[in-house]
Amino acid sequence: MTTTTAPTDVHSRSRLAGQLTELGVERNGVLLVHASMSAVGPVSGGVGAMVGALRDALGYGTLVVPAFTPENSDTSPHYLNRVRGLGDRAREAVRAGMPPFDPATTPAPSMGRLAEAVRLSEGAARSCHPQTSFAGLGPLARTLLARHRPDCHLGEESPLARLYDLRAQVLLLGTGFDTCTAFHLGEYRVPAPPRRCYRCVVTAGGRRQWWEYEDVALDDSDFAALGADFARSETGAPVRTGPVGSSTSRLFRIDDAVDFSSGWLPAHRAGAPDQALCHSPG
Numbered sequence: 001m002t003t004t005t006a007p008t009d010v011h012s013r014s015r016l017a018g019q020l021t022e023l024g025v026e027r028n029g030v031l032l033v034h035a036s037m038s039a040v041g042p043v044s045g046g047v048g049a050m051v052g053a054l055r056d057a058l059g060y061g062t063l064v065v066p067a068f069t070p071e072n073s074d075t076s077p078h079y080l081n082r083v084r085g086l087g088d089r090a091r092e093a094v095r096a097g098m099p100p101f102d103p104a105t106t107p108a109p110s111m112g113r114l115a116e117a118v119r120l121s122e123g124a125a126r127s128c129h130p131q132t133s134f135a136g137l138g139p140l141a142r143t144l145l146a147r148h149r150p151d152c153h154l155g156e157e158s159p160l161a162r163l164y165d166l167r168a169q170v171l172l173l174g175t176g177f178d179t180c181t182a183f184h185l186g187e188y189r190v191p192a193p194p195r196r197c198y199r200c201v202v203t204a205g206g207r208r209q210w211w212e213y214e215d216v217a218l219d220d221s222d223f224a225a226l227g228a229d230f231a232r233s234e235t236g237a238p239v240r241t242g243p244v245g246s247s248t249s250r251l252f253r254i255d256d257a258v259d260f261s262s263g264w265l266p267a268h269r270a271g272a273p274d275q276a277l278c279h280s281p282g
Contacts, residue, residue, distance in 0.1 A: 010042045011245040016053035020171075023242040024251050027059040030140060030168035032254060034066065034181065035114035039174025041246030047117045050245075055137065062138030064145075064163065065115040066181055067108040072098050073131055073200040074210075078110065100203040101130035108133075114173070127159055130200045130211070134159045140166075151213040153198075154181060155188035160254075168254045174247030177227020178220060182254045186261025188216050197278040212278045222268065230260045 025031060033054065043049050054063050070078035074095055083091045099106070103126045108115055118124060119135040127133045127148035136145055136159075144166075149157035160182065170182055177183075187193055196217040199210055230252075231239040237256040241248060 009246065010044050011040065012044050013049040013053045013056065016040075016043065016050060016245055017056035019242065019244045020053060020057035023171075023244065023249060024169075024240045025054075025057040025171065026061070026169060027057075028061045029058060030062045030064065030138075030144070030163065030166050031058060031171055032064045032163055032168055032182070033114065033171045033173055034175045034179040035112055035171075035173035036175045036247065037113045039247040040244060043245065047113045050114055051117050051121065051137075058138065060139060062136060062140040062144065063118060064134055064136040064141065064159065064168070065118045066111050067115055067119050067126055067133045067135040068111055069101055069106055069108055069131055069133065070110060072101050072106070073198065074098075075197065075199045076131070098201045100201045100208045101133075102203065103128050103133060108135075129153065129158070130202050131198065132158070150202075150211075151215055153215050153218060154184040155216060158185075160185045160258075163254050164258055170252055170254050170257060172250040173244055174249055176224055177230070177250075178224040180223055180227055180257065182257040183220070183223050183226055183261040184218055185258045186265055187218060189258070189262040190266050193217070195277060214278050219269075226261055226264055226268070229264060230257060233260060235260065 031054070037047055037050065040050065045052070070076035073079055083094055086094070108119060115135065118137060119126060121137055124135050124137050125141040125145045126135045127145040129148045129150055132153040133148065134145055144159050144162045147157070148159055152158050154160050164185060170180065172180065194217045195214050197212060197214055199212045201208060202211045204211070231250070235256060237253055240251045243249070
């Protein structure tokens, strides 16, 4: 007895570009994308065709993606999960094997296939923060990603604030609000946000070294709930929802999301003390 399965729907670049336009991606605009290619489904031409579809929909616009690198930090959840259960010697071996951040070559595997495809595209720009860099393509990419201060992950001296100034759109391409980096800018804009110590591997004077600095304590644990309330809010700036490939995707303005989050967070989070501040920041 033989069985048959339904053929898998393979999405074309032109079809994806049309769906993005129908969703509301602005021609010649600026777009910050968080993507799950597994949610989008199979694409004819692979992830490169998905990048092409986004650029087709944008026209002469600018595409930006997160290119974060928690892999080079020993204060990140990524590291803590990696070394959980290891002894002191094994932990030190992990730390010793961490390469320093290089914006030209350091991969961002935890950001997904689409972000990596953008980062590796010819002509792509990348900001220089050793943990929370962004990559981009298009006419405004280098301007948006310049001057990302190394002790400011996602605040006023980061590309997020420049995207806010331009009222960029945010596309959650098959992902949920738990991935919405824009909400982190809202964390910087609440009164007296809690701060903590961060540490990562960098190159200074041609030598690999650990660098320790203080910044706002970032917490995305309640972003799904925040996003659900944002999508339901009556702000006059709705979240648009629609299909892109096999995914359900969401599109909205970054300034609407940041403004909503900076009001929502103080009302829903108890005051938190500063965590493990550095003795000698910077």
